[in-house]
Amino acid sequence: MRLNPSWLPACKVVELGSGLGCCGVTAACFGADVVLTDLVDVVPQLLRTIELNRGPISDGNGKAVAVELKWGSNVQPILDVWGQPPDLILMSDCVYYEESLQPLLDTLRALCPPRKQILISQEFRDTGRQEFFIGTFLRYLSETFDIIEVVDDLDEVYRSKDIHVYLATKRAFPSDGEDRKPTV
Numbered sequence: 322m323r324l325n326p327s328w329l330p331a332c333k334v335v336e337l338g339s340g341l342g343c344c345g346v347t348a349a350c351f352g353a354d355v356v357l358t359d360l361v362d363v364v365p366q367l368l369r370t371i372e373l374n375r376g377p378i379s380d381g382n383g384k385a386v387a388v389e390l391k392w393g394s395n396v397q398p399i400l401d402v403w404g405q406p407p408d409l410i411l412m413s414d415c416v417y418y419e420e421s422l423q424p425l426l427d428t429l430r431a432l433c434p435p436r437k438q439i440l441i442s443q444e445f446r447d448t449g450r451q452e453f454f455i456g457t458f459l460r461y462l463s464e465t466f467d468i469i470e471v472v473d474d475l476d477e478v479y480r481s482k483d484i485h486v487y488l489a490t491k492r493a494f495p496s497d498g499e500d501r502k503p504t505v
């Protein structure tokens with residue numbers, strides 16, 4: 322997305338399934354206060370990415386830390402980092418296997434407060450049932466979030482027809498479907 326980076330300074334951001342940490346660290350370089358998360362085995366890689374980018378993060382007045390978060394587990398250690406919920410959740414390429422759908426939805430619902438947003442980017446691969454998982458994920462997410470697909474505002478150079486970007490805003494009064502489980 323062609324972001325106006327002026328809204329990122331002081332924005333409290335959690336990235337889920339950070340992997341190498343590219344999205345979260347980029348947000349930190351634009352001034353955001355970021356908690357990068359992933360499975361425990363990936364945390365050392367996240368710490369290394371943060372360390373390698375200390376200079377640009379500090380030049381941008383941002384912050385970045387890495388904390389273990391397995392989807393579906395207790396999110397309190399993440400909330401404890403600031404003593405308040407995040408302003409924004411980032412999620413890049415995290416919908417790709419069936420078993421993770423319910424825990425991922427649980428984590429998003431637990432972490433995201435009403436009226437705050439999740440910025441989701443997702444590659445659609447023509448392998449297995451991934452497209453079906455993504456459809457199922459978005460359908461269940463839409464029970465508590467208003468979702469729009471970002472189409473026009475994508476960078477001409479970096480956009481790809483396989484990569485879809487969504488902005489999900491948590492409704493103030495979730496529907497009574499919150500507790501329903503996906504059947505995939």
Ligand SMILES: C[S@@+](CC[C@H](N)C(=O)[O-])C[C@H]1O[C@@H](n2cnc3c(N)ncnc32)[C@H](O)[C@@H]1O
Nearest residue numbers: 338339340341359360363390391392413414415
């Ligand atoms: C396809 S990678 C995407 C990495 C990065 N976000 C990117 O766009 O390059 C998916 C990431 O989700 C993480 N992941 C998978 N299952 C997870 C789970 N149950 N809990 C937390 N993270 C998980 C993986 O470790 C991996 O880093």
